[in-house]
Amino acid sequence: KAGVTQTPRYLIKTRGQQVTLSCSPISGHRSVSWYQQTPGQGLQFLFEYFSETQRNKGNFPGRFSGRQFSNSRSEMNVSTLELGDSALYLCASSPGPGGQPQHFGDGTRLSIL
Amino acid sequence: AQSVTQLGSHVSVSEGALVLLRCNYSSSVPPYLFWYVQYPNQGLQLLLKYTSAATLVKGINGFEAEFKKSETSFHLTKPSAHMSDAAEYFCAVSDRSRGATNKLIFGTGTLLAVQP
Numbered sequence: 001k002a003g004v005t006q007t008p009r010y011l012i013k014t015r016g017q018q019v020t021l022s023c024s025p026i027s028g029h030r031s032v033s034w035y036q037q038t039p040g041q042g043l044q045f046l047f048e049y050f051s052e053t054q055r056n057k058g059n060f061p062g063r064f065s066g067r068q069f070s071n072s073r074s075e076m077n078v079s080t081l082e083l084g085d086s087a088l089y090l091c092a093s094s095p096g097p098g099g100q101p102q103h104f105g106d107g108t109r110l111s112i113l
Numbered sequence: 114a115q116s117v118t119q120l121g122s123h124v125s126v127s128e129g130a131l132v133l134l135r136c137n138y139s140s141s142v143p144p145y146l147f148w149y150v151q152y153p154n155q156g157l158q159l160l161l162k163y164t165s166a167a168t169l170v171k172g173i174n175g176f177e178a179e180f181k182k183s184e185t186s187f188h189l190t191k192p193s194a195h196m197s198d199a200a201e202y203f204c205a206v207s208d209r210s211r212g213a214t215n216k217l218i219f220g221t222g223t224l225l226a227v228q229p
Binding site for chain 2: 004031033035042043044045048055056058090092094097098099100101102103104105106107
């Protein structure tokens with residue numbers, strides 16, 4: 001069974017641009033969550049989606065948005081990029097909500113110049 | 114609000130020695146608890162989870178953790194360290210009281226070094 005796939009693996013952008021990251025969950029998994037990992041702030045929760053509905057949102061500005069499609073694939077978008085958005089963005093999937101173990105992808109490394 | 118504290122950002126052990134990584138949680142209701150491991154340039158891999166079925170939880174790669182409600186702890190142990198265990202380890206909680214959510218709150222991580 002294929003794992004969680006995140007594309008692209010690496011991305012370089014400049015301040016002010018926008019970026020879209022993609023996540024394909026494990027087949028059959030309907031819940032997708034996103035996390036930001038930085039050396040200073042550690043791992044922080046961004047969003048959680050289940051059946052195309054956002055169930056939970058972390059404490060991030062409105063520049064961060066996401067969505068989930070009917071095939072459970074998910075995207076997150078960051079607009080007006082700032083230097084502080086440089087991070088590893090991790091996607092995780094699970095069969096459903098409710099404290100289930102999540103399976104993580106290898107992440108997208110976003111660097112802002 | 115829930116929180117997780119991992120004592121010791123860096124832990125160094127000798128190969129073959131006991132590994133003990135500490136995790137304490139703060140929650141009014143015992144949460145779901147998880148340990149994840151992260152190798153360089155990779156995502157997180159689930160080691161084990163506590164969901165209240167048993168207080169001693171066995172995971173992959175010889176790791177286990179014991180849930181102690183009285184101490185609000187969920188420490189990770191392995192009897193004998195192997196060089197391949199060198200990685201960063203994260204303890205995480207998921208709020209059981211807030212209904213069906215997978216949102217994880219992570220500790221700050223412990224970097225485990227294994228000396229030959």
